[in-house]
Amino acid sequence: MRTVVEKLSHRGHEIVVVVPDISLQFKNFDKFTVKTFSVPYPEDFIESMIKDSSKEVFEERTVPQTIKTLYERVTNSTNWLLTSCKLFLQNETLIKYLEEAHFDVLLSDPAVPCGQIVAEYLSIPSVNFMRGTPFGMDEEASKSPSPPSYIPRLFTGYTDHMDFSQRVKNVVVRLLEYALCHMLYSPYAQVASEFLKRDVTSVDLFSRASIWLLRYDFVFEYPKPVMPNMVFIGGINCVNRKPLNQEFEKLVNSSGDHGFVVFSLGSMVSEIPMHKAMDIAEALRSIPQMVIWRYTGTAPSNLGENTHLVKWLPQNDLLAHPKARAFITHAGSHGIYEGICNAVPMVMLPLFGDQMDNAKRMESRGAGITLNVLDMTPEDLSNALTAVINNPSYKENIQRLSALHLDRPIHPLDLAVHWVEFVMRHKGAPHLRPAAHDLNWIQYHSIDVFAFLFAVLVTSLFISIKCCAFTYRCCCGRKSSRGKSKPKKE
């Protein structure tokens, strides 16, 4: 979101960023007015939470242990987010400041719908900036149909071509999501109802958005029904391409004809267990390409001469280099888009969240290979790298996707800025709001109408049958009574 906010600031808009005082992302951020609210968590809370989850990925556990850990992690983070939200709303000074500032628009990622509560309180239009929300809340709130027959649900790892058993599981997951969605978001509805002093549902909070800026592009996502107030800005993060600094320029230039491989498991994973690091190092030393590996842990002893460990790397700029041959990634959506933008085939080691789905999507398009980081052997990794580098189909496929992705009438950043400013200029976008919002579930699906038509049909059939029966009785009854009376007469 920062790219959009920076461009808005550059265009003369005054930006106020509201974050909890321990927030990691907005430190040293001097371009905007930053307003913070206190939360009773230690300053390194977020960092340590992230570190813990990244460590957990590599721990081998039984299924019950995995469920227990996952439950604890989800409970911890949802509790922390909900507490932060409550403390934000209870911060009278901050709320008063926001009230007096008379904003034109609120821009937020609605995964945590706290911003929506404030926007509702301040009666200002809002813009949702996101890739997706858990459990299909975005589809429900935007009234965007998503047939489970060809739209795979998140965490299933399916593609848009499912066999019967996959479609059954996909529908079951969709049904479960309704329950999970309610569990996850009903506390926010309660907080909102208390704060706004009227009944508010969680769907209300999400559906108030005038525009949905979605980090979507259909070279990556599966084509599906969308709504007129959805704007697709997938690949917006590939904007800021800068020349490489001297250190990296020197490094990549020394890679020779074989070129180099970019390797990063994202900012959330900084260390991995030594035995896994050694497996990876073993694989990397077996390929002729140079490898630039973002890794902050202790260097594995078997590190090849071709492998360079760095604490940080300019991922997008490196991928943009013509000598980039492959990209080893955890398949976060940001990294995937950088791979697509720069047409670099990928070896994907998904770790958690939506990464498995992302990896499956790229694999289904022939643009990369997915490996399970826990099970893979050094051979698996070196074979996968050799394949994506030497088998031309991977490069051709990612080049085709890249060409499709980059061939757009307007850059995603300009599009995002246009629509935020549109909402500011027109105080929302009510003409793009579907009337479906004014219908309940039964009305929306025309269940009342079909029930009525069915009742009419049944009644008509019943009356027709009765009439036929009556006519039949009249005619045949008379006949038979004549028949019966005849013998009497005889």
Add this chain to the structure above:
Amino acid sequence: MRTVVEKLSHRGHEIVVVVPDISLQFKNFDKFTVKTFSVPYPEDFIESMIKDSSKEVFEERTVPQTIKTLYERVTNSTNWLLTSCKLFLQNETLIKYLEEAHFDVLLSDPAVPCGQIVAEYLSIPSVNFMRGTPFGMDEEASKSPSPPSYIPRLFTGYTDHMDFSQRVKNVVVRLLEYALCHMLYSPYAQVASEFLKRDVTSVDLFSRASIWLLRYDFVFEYPKPVMPNMVFIGGINCVNRKPLNQEFEKLVNSSGDHGFVVFSLGSMVSEIPMHKAMDIAEALRSIPQMVIWRYTGTAPSNLGENTHLVKWLPQNDLLAHPKARAFITHAGSHGIYEGICNAVPMVMLPLFGDQMDNAKRMESRGAGITLNVLDMTPEDLSNALTAVINNPSYKENIQRLSALHLDRPIHPLDLAVHWVEFVMRHKGAPHLRPAAHDLNWIQYHSIDVFAFLFAVLVTSLFISIKCCAFTYRCCCGRKSSRGKSKPKKE
């Protein structure tokens, strides 16, 4: 479509236009290569067909007469279109020429899906350019959901807020449309199957389009689910704004402070019955504004001094003039967009086709007043004109719609050209094609999945009940047998 084709030509693309030799629209068209095919109809066939239908509008008829006339008109025009299509496909010289030309894309209005048959034969991608197709074929072929609970069907005249009885009628109309759609398009499927020498359905013909260029804008259409391969270019016809020529410039400048009213019932209606023309003249002479009326018939004797009859008028350029106060229109979609572009409130006299729906849409947005041209009195018309000119709400509403419509990140013409060229560059847009095309109706709606889940549920319930009954019988059976045996012992 001509604007897009002209711009494509201007950008260096070679354009071939294929039309029947009696075609009215492409006469004296020297910018493109025009290829014609012979049809056994007189040269003035189209003109006389249009003239006849426009005359019929003003004839007062009983309901059976109206149905008979409508049936004859539809049969005549569909027969002529189908015959033309067959003759096109039978024209071996023309087909051979098209085969040898190796086109990159076919651009057509798919209302008559003849172009689609040729595109399929030539194996070239196609782009659909349209506002809509009869009976919802576009929604079926693009796999775009269109819930009848809030999307009014064409010809119902409903808005997106329907009461129960309207929703019932809307659903019934939707169900009827399936049958009508099949009736209308199955002859083309037959023609296509014969020509392509394999089974082709009418949906296949429509759904092969890579991109749907839709003359849609949601200030006019009701927001509804759309698909990623739909591109919205509503208002594309407002592009060519030129300065007024001397005659019209002089005319409008003489209109004084009251300004002027633009009046046109479109190019299809050139004459109206004298009594109706006199009614209209009566109304027009009662307002202080000057009226510029496109009218080719005999001038009514009661024509006011403020009313100027012209054989033709530069509609968009006149509406763009700051002195334009109101627009009397038949509510064709072209005219409506010109009214919106130029923020001129409208008095709408819908005549046939989608015009009643168009008028209802604008009326529901408070941007105009709809009158029934057959029933209206001179007072109705003058009152409506006075209202839209003097009641500021109409002007405010149309200004609001206009501002929303014109505030777009890229002009519809550039957008259309981009997507046609996109299809040419990438030989289609397969990444935007939903996987729904590979599912049948039952699979798409997950009916097989729900039937399976229902069967599983029923079986589980049945087994559970049987188990419970068995357990109950075992326990209680033993008890009761014990109970029974006890007395024996006693």
